[in-house]
Amino acid sequence: MSRIVLGVTGGVAAYKAALLLRLFTEAGHDVRVVPTESALEFVGAPTWEALSGNPVQTGVFENVPEVPHVKLGQTADLVVVAPATANTLARAAHGLADDLLTNTLLTARCPVVMAPAMHTEMWEHPATVANVATLRERGVLVIEPDSGRLTGADTGPGRLPDPEAIHAVCLQVLQGRPRDLAGQHVVVSAGGTREFLDPVRFLGNRSSGRQGIALAEAALARGASVTLVAANVSVDVPAGAEVVRVVTTSELRDAMLKAAESADAVVMAAAPADFRPVSFADAKIKKQPDGVAPSIELTENPDILVELVRTRSGRRPVIVGFAAETGDANGSVLDHARAKMARKGCDLLVVNDVGSERTFGQPDNEVTILTAEGSEHPVARAAKSEIAHAIWDAVVQRVE
Ligand code: CTP
Numbered sequence: 001m002s003r004i005v006l007g008v009t010g011g012v013a014a015y016k017a018a019l020l021l022r023l024f025t026e027a028g029h030d031v032r033v034v035p036t037e038s039a040l041e042f043v044g045a046p047t048w049e050a051l052s053g054n055p056v057q058t059g060v061f062e063n064v065p066e067v068p069h070v071k072l073g074q075t076a077d078l079v080v081v082a083p084a085t086a087n088t089l090a091r092a093a094h095g096l097a098d099d100l101l102t103n104t105l106l107t108a109r110c111p112v113v114m115a116p117a118m119h120t121e122m123w124e125h126p127a128t129v130a131n132v133a134t135l136r137e138r139g140v141l142v143i144e145p146d147s148g149r150l151t152g153a154d155t156g157p158g159r160l161p162d163p164e165a166i167h168a169v170c171l172q173v174l175q176g177r178p179r180d181l182a183g184q185h186v187v188v189s190a191g192g193t194r195e196f197l198d199p200v201r202f203l204g205n206r207s208s209g210r211q212g213i214a215l216a217e218a219a220l221a222r223g224a225s226v227t228l229v230a231a232n233v234s235v236d237v238p239a240g241a242e243v244v245r246v247v248t249t250s251e252l253r254d255a256m257l258k259a260a261e262s263a264d265a266v267v268m269a270a271a272p273a274d275f276r277p278v279s280f281a282d283a284k285i286k287k288q289p290d291g292v293a294p295s296i297e298l299t300e301n302p303d304i305l306v307e308l309v310r311t312r313s314g315r316r317p318v319i320v321g322f323a324a325e326t327g328d329a330n331g332s333v334l335d336h337a338r339a340k341m342a343r344k345g346c347d348l349l350v351v352n353d354v355g356s357e358r359t360f361g362q363p364d365n366e367v368t369i370l371t372a373e374g375s376e377h378p379v380a381r382a383a384k385s386e387i388a389h390a391i392w393d394a395v396v397q398r399v400e
Helices: 014-026 045-052 068-075 086-093 100-107 120-124 126-137 163-174 210-221 249-260 304-311 333-344 384-399
Strands: 003-008 030-035 078-084 112-116 146-149 155-159 185-191 225-231 242-246 265-268 275-277 298-300 318-325 348-353 364-371 376-383
Touching (some): 003 014, 003 068, 003 100, 014 030, 014 045, 014 078, 014 163, 030 045, 030 100, 068 100, 078 163, 086 100, 086 112, 086 126, 112 163, 120 126, 185 249, 210 225, 210 384, 225 249, 242 249, 249 265, 249 304, 265 304, 265 384, 318 333, 318 384, 333 348, 333 364, 348 384, 364 384, 376 384
Parallel strands (some): 003 030, 003 078, 078 112, 185 225, 225 242, 265 318, 318 348
Antiparallel strands (some): 146 155, 275 298, 364 376
8 A cells, every 4th residue: 555645736637637546546545635726626625535535635724733735745655646737847847835736746755747738739838848857857757648639629749648547657656666767768669560562461470569568667667758669559558658659660760760869778679570562552452363372572671770779879879679589400599699689789689589479469578688798687487567677677787
């Protein structure tokens, strides 16, 4: 059981915080809701008190003998503000303390998660951009808002992510991982690319994107700002990451090279298709009356990992590759992996034995992490989230 302070600020999305509160209490946490005055214009105090089982106040002059403006922050294991308005982001960034929530933010020494929600113009305003950057620099985990339908007919970035997604971020944070990636920008690719033959058919592969997404979630929990380049992933992407969706290897390449320019670490967990059809048929390829199947001429795709290594300046970003290997007559899984590492020139290589059915789409994994210096770290079979943390442990040693 953790002690959670749920700050709710004045936006229509305050109703979603009621569902987030339910998720926390159902998981057995003790939640104190601290709404702002304007939040109560949207959802009233009785809702928060009934759902949390705790009293609710907005100012510092109620319930004074308990000194709540200091005590709440000091005793919390997590402070989460959802939704966080532009006004509250500004107050938090500037250290104002004009109500109970902002006092709590100043006294809290635990992790702080903020989930902004506002109209796109406000989110993109330079003042808000600067406030978010300040908060992130101080180690606050500011969740990237979703893009989509806003309160009115307008659409764009600014929606509060679903309560389940905010909850998942908070659970990661509550695991108490070290925030040793705070201030670092990491880029993770996930999923498998598709190469189209015609408007309906493509060459693809079995990557679900789970390991890459676990890496993104783990990096968020450790305080990084995360860009997730997602290629046809079949699992939900984490709230809090900047997500760039791609389909083909060429799109993945462009997105990775661009994101890597400002990155401290890059992990190529995606499975790009190695080959693509030489030509794309504008119309669906039809079966021939004579029963002869078409032959497909393939050409090799660019190797993104190699290009990332070649185009970096100096030792930044740290570059991590994955190697899906099977042992054969020419060598063991690790023999092939060592040769691959030498070929690709990355700093770390995470080696997966894919000779069995035990990797693709599975919740767990078993890997060996090879370093450029020649050491080997086996990571015993564990959930992909644990494997992700083991990979970041190895990365952290190189970004410090
Ligand atoms: N990779 C890449 N670009 C490609 C192919 C692979 O960046 N066109 C990256 C993968 O994301 C992974 C690493 O290279 O991080 C190794 O991928 P893997 O499929 O094991 O290696 P290949 O280079 O495809 O080698 P081979 O299939 O010949 O073993």
